[in-house]
Amino acid sequence: MLHFFSSSRFNLLLALLVLLLLQLFCAYDFLYAEQFSFFRFSADYAASMLLHPGGAVEYAAQFLCQFYYYRWAGPFIASLLFFLMAEGLSVLSHRRCPFFCVAAALLVAVLETVVHYPMAATLSILAAVWLTVVYLRMGSVLESRLSAPWNHWQHFFRLIFYLILYYWLAGYGWAPAKDALHTWTLSRYATSFLQVPAAAHLLPVCYVVVLLLALGRRWSTSVLIDDWLTRGRRWRGVSLRSVVVDVAQILLAFCLVAIYYVQTHPADECKLKRLDVMRWHEQWNRILLEPLPTWERPVYACYKNLALASRGKLGESLNLFPQGGPEGLWMPWRDTRQQADLLADIFWVQGNVAMAQKMAFNAMSFHPSGLCPRHLLRLAETNLAMGNDAVAEKYLNLLDDTFVYADQARCLRKFVGHPERLKADARLSMAHRCLTTDELLTNDELGDLRPIMAANPAARGARDYYGAYLLLSGQLEEFRYFIDHYCIFPFNPASSDAAPLRPAEAYADGLPRSFQEALVMMLDEADDVRYGINPEVRQDFSAFRQLLEDSGGNVSAIPERFYSTYWFYSFTQSKAHRQ
Amino acid sequence: MKMLRRTYFHLLIVVSLAVSGVFMASCEQSKVPTATNISRTVPRIYPDYTHVTIPANIAPLRFKLCRPELYDAAVVAFYCRELGDAPLMVEKADGDGRFLFGKDDWHEMLSPLRGKQLEVVIFTRKRDAWTQHQPFTLDVAREDIDSCLVYRLLPPGYELWFEMGIYQRCLTDFTETAIAQNTLTDHNCMNCHSFCMQSPDTMMLHMRAAHGGTYILTNGKIKRVDGHLSNEIPQMVYPSWHPSGRFIAFSTNDTHQRFHMRSKNRIEVFDRKSSVFVYDVKNHRPLQSPLMSDSLCYSTFPTFSPDGRTLYFCAAQRVDSLPADYRQVRYSLCSISFDAVSGTFGHQVDTLYSTYTTRMAGVPQGHSVSFPRVSPDGRHLVFTLSRYGNFSIWHADADLYLLRLSDGSMAPLRAANSANVESYHSWSHNSRWLAFSSRRDDGLHTRPYFTYIDTLGHCRKAFMLPQSDPSFYDVFTLSYNIPELVRRPVKATPHDFANAARQAP
Structure with missing residues (x-):
């Protein structure tokens, strides 16, 4: 049974279960997380990433995250990572510890991706696991025959080669080594000579665990556990004791991860993420049908009112749902990303191009890379409406290199240098006509x-x-x-x-x-x-x-x-x- | 085992052949093509390096053809006609129309050409016919530029940021290193870096919000100073070092920001209150003059003369109805004497450019002055002139003007100015180069430019900071803020500043 539980088929089965669960409960998390990546199909971009230690995993992470735009892709990618992680850990742990394998794989591959979005960290650990597997498969220093002196050197160089390879491909996780002092004392993230900031709190722990797993295959205790598990009643040659223990471990792992997910992911935040995704995909009807306590939380009313206004129905159906007051039209700006994000859309619908631009800019400044495709699109639109074509072109240049947004960028590019086309376009000409004739300063949301x-x-x-x-x-x-x-x-x-x-x-x-x-x-x-x-x-x-x-x-x-x-x-x- | 070794051996041979092939291909010498057509135009290149004056120690001016799709191939050849008709360097464009000159080749070519003129000829091929285009010139100045440019990189304007840092760029190559990064200091704001006489050993910068204070680097040590000196001086803002390194002139500003609903300028920044004082670094005390802290006036942007005896600053009459009448705030250029020994100011303020009374040919009347900077040789003062206000970086009409301190005459730096913003500027230690920020590239992102200024105060066409990839600016969405020329690289690292940030002020 132990063999069954640690086999690839079993990991695949678990991965399918994870896929189902993610698709059912976390699909919006991935759609939401998509905005935090910005991958460009460009040789310069690739060079700038890959020529730095750790850049490879960051590059791969950005590449994968861009597909989160599609509903099915996020859960599929996370499940795949889970499978690879579980498989690697199973191999490392010498077909042992399903609980640990499942829990660690779930935590690292799925939740860190869903909740915290640093997929590079996940890939870094995955690289650590599989490079260790490859290294051990090819013979480690510990297992080598020490008779011939050449063997020492051969193994030594192989070890050095793998360390360098790992550092170059996935050195992401080693950033804390240099900046540990500042990480723990000053800020949660630190920048180093490596390409990207690191999730310092997680990675060192995982490396230690991976190392222990690699060495643990020789622990005598595992032999004792093996003996105990294989005794007792058997069914078709499989120890029932081991079946019960393993199933219990897996359930426990899932429960722990579920508790972690629920605790780090309050219901309110889930709702806001869903609304945010619907807003971005312009699913206005779905927002209107979403049951929300709009009279209690103005931010919910903001989403619904935006949905109405986007369909030109705000004046028509103002009281379609219970309103809580004027705060439900636009919330006061308090320097948060979500507010800036939402306000950028609200101001755009209002025709307040300057404020829409300001908020899109503010929202983008919260993103780790400083670039967010959806805000780049909004900034391109606002700049085109204002006649700042050179700036719009810069944003479109960036979007041209993306997979998902290239078409939208192409649609907007036709307006660059062609004000007559802009005036013929319903959406942009409306924004353009809303520009005031005088050089006025913004006053307040209502006065504007x-x-x-x-x-x-x-x-x-x-x-x-x-x-x-x-x-x-x-x-x-x-x-x-x-x-x-x-x-x-x-x-x-x-x-x-x-x-x-x-x-x-x-x-x-x-x-x-x-x-x-x-x-x-x-x-x-x-x-x-x-x-x-x-x-x-x-x-x-x-x-x-x-x-x-x-x-x-x-x-x-x-x-x-x-x-x-x-x-x-x-x-x-x-x-x-x-x- | 033998099989494995043989495989390794074969793999090694294949890799070696591939590497040597690539190496040979890269070493292939480009030749000047034989042109069958002559064009009277210069193909559009980016960045625009045509007819500019450059220092001999500048990094390779890599550029690209603006419309590479028009040509099948392109070659550029550099000639110095004084030395003969043989090309000094020939370079082929890559598939994207970029001319990526090697650093060593470039410097080898420029080093002996100080004071000489280079002729640059671009050849393009369409089908099988080569066209020789009209050449353009590069004047190589006798004087070198300072080897480093220090600037802040941040998103262009608005209110928020996530990552921000102060960086230094080696001007002789493309190396950029960080001096301070807010990723180590809780993503706070850091700004207003300033150097004493272009020396990298004596500098200061501010941090706002978390770890707030003024950080002063002297003798390799960073000291954190509480910027709140008194109720009248709640914080130190725009700095200028006294040449002795003992004093720093600061303004203290109550700054506000509003957005234009429709304007090229996008943002309006104005002060409701401001004054100028001198901070005694040694004794940690402010030295004030009532002439620069009058509540009926705004005083800002102080700058010391290189001899340290004069303090220049901008002053405007207070306008009570702000922000409604933001266009009424106009700053004049003033000066006051300063005695570094006694730490006292003169009793009189001189006005060099008055927004109310100055009438001079070629200089607009009733405009507003910001960022006065005196050349280290004490001959010239360059300032920014815009229609109103002091935050000229957001004013599309802002241009650079030069004041000859010997006779008080003023003139615009026409060759350096553009239709868009020219604003913050700094001098090289030899007074021949001026680095300044401009938004001429796209109207939003500030880029560093350099212009040569001769002893008479005449300037030449400016050129943009070269990058290793000439397409760099096409997709770079951060602004270069406060470009300061420095003689050598700053040795302090982001970790040094982060360590200082943990100290109590």
Whole structure:
């Protein structure tokens, strides 16, 4: 049985199980981790990486991580690494210790990759394991016959060769040796003469373990354990005792790893990762369908509102889900990567190109390599919209060399040096038109939207966000002013006659439903036609008001169909405020 | 066993043959092709090294053809007509149109050419016909440039960073080494490195946030100093060493930053408060003058004259309505005398360029001065002039101007300036070279450039810091910040600074 449990087939079986588990529970982790790598198919890039000790594993890690972009690839790569790690450890441990093999392989190959993203560290350990295997297979110093003096030298040189080979290929893990002092006293990561920073806390331990495994094959204790395991009842020649022990060890390993994963990976973080991935892949419907406590955590509302705004529905369906207040539109900027990442998209949808650029830049600065493909794309877009083609080209040059983003870069490159093409493109021309005519400094998130709305009558994102902010913060007077001055023509309708007002280009089909719902609360019925209020909205409002009066302000008496109206939000907010 | 040895032996032979083949191929001498066509144009090359003046000790000016796809092959030949018509060096372009001159060949060619002119001819082949293009010149100056350039590498602007460091680049080759790296100091901010008279042995830099303070390197030792000297001087900012090494002039600034919604300038940085003082390194105390710490004025960017008797700085009238009226802040160039023996200042401030009154041909009126720097020979002062404000690195209109201290005349460094930003600059110890940062390359990333300035203050066309791969800048997304020329490499390492960071100030 011991032979069965340490065989390649068994490791393969475990790897398939790991693949299944990862695909079920951690698929988004890989999709999320993709943004932290930046691999370029370029000879210069390869040379710059491979000519440094340890660069090979870093290069390989970046190469593999780029495929995390595809949903199936991350779990597959991690499972493959797990298999190779388990296989190598099995060989090293002389077909022993399934618990250790499984636990170590899972920890190193899977979780470190999923949770901490330093795949180079994983590959470094994998290289250590397999180089040791190869070395031992070819005969070690310990096993050599010491009779001929030449043998000493032969083995000595072989050992030196393997050490140098290992150092060059996977010296990543040796970085702490030089910088250990600073690593432990100053910062978690340290830079050395090696190519990349190292995950210092993990690697030295793993090297020691690998070394012990290599030497442990001669431990007499393992023989004793062997004896004990092979005694007792047998079934078809297999010791049942060993089956029970090994299964228990594997279960224990999986349990320990699961506990570790859950502890280092809170549910909230998982949700945010999922949302982040959906946002990046523009899966707006999935974000809207995701059950989230939006009224409790503004960041969830931010995602949902962004999904609505990206589909041009924020003004239309503002109360599609329970809103918690204006904080759910854009959270205050507190120097975190996730905020910067999300805000870059929110500002882009608003048409606030300068702030989108700033946030994309800020978000990218959190990335270990200082480069992130998704932000490079955003920066290319913002620079093209602003007419800074030379800068955009620089970002596109980088993206051209990637596997996943080259096509998108090619699509954007056609705008470089061709402003007429940019003006013909719906997405970029919208951003370009949102640029203000004056050299204004950014003021605050809300204040910035006013010049954008003034510059671009078609800027729906800016209007939706501005109106939504006023509505969610209960500033109805300002909202009326906003409608009169930014959403309908002629501006300032008080001075005009009673003719129907013409909506701004952004609302060519009429004011959004949520805005109409707020307006009917302030307008006389006679003004409905002028503002293009849908009669159905007026009727619903009358019904809602009647229901409230009849129930004496009892919220539970209001039918569910009113939950997605602004009146319901306004009433519940004011009631909560009063309480 | 025998079989194994035979295999090893065969493998060794194959590897040896392969290596020698590659070696022979690389040693093949390029020849000047016989051209059948003559072109009156110079093919566009990057970086633009056409008609520039270079020091003899500069690293190979490797460049590439901007459109290599137009040609099947290319060769460049260097001639010095004074020495004859034989080419001094001939180099073939690689498949990407890059001319990767060897370091030894390059220096061997340039060393005897001080004060002479090189003619560079590019030959291109299309199908089987070679074309000889219009030559361009490289003037080799008599004077060498300082051997090192020290700069900070960081993402261009905005608010955040992850990795940042201060690096030195050997200008005679392509070696870059780190002096300080924030990966060893909790990813803090490090800035404003400054040297005493281009000496690598006396320098300082600031660290902000974690391990905050000013780090002063003297006699091989790094001392960490608390920058908070008093309520009036909460932190030391822009530095300039006194030539004696005993004092450092600093400004203290209450700096703010805002973003443009639409502007080439992208970012606006302004001070709400600033003043200038001199820090006594030996006694750890500030020396102040009321003339430079007037609350109605902003004073910043101090710089000592090479004799240490004059302190130059920029001063502007305070504007209360910031940031709304950020364009109203305009700095004049001023000076005040300083006595290093008594540590006292003069009683009068002289204005060399007044944003209000200066009227001079070729010099814009009502502009704003920043970064004054006096040449070590004391003859010239170069400063940056932009329409307003002091953070000229974000002002596309910022240009370099030269003031002749002997007669007070000023002129733009036309040959060095461009349509985009020229800002921070530093002199070589022999006063003939000026390193400066410019955004002319793409409008965002600052790159170091060098220009030759003769004894009369005339400058030559500037050239960009050469790299081992001429395509380097195409994909390099960090900015070179504060390029400072230094005579020799700085010996201190990132670990020395990290060790100093652990000391209490």
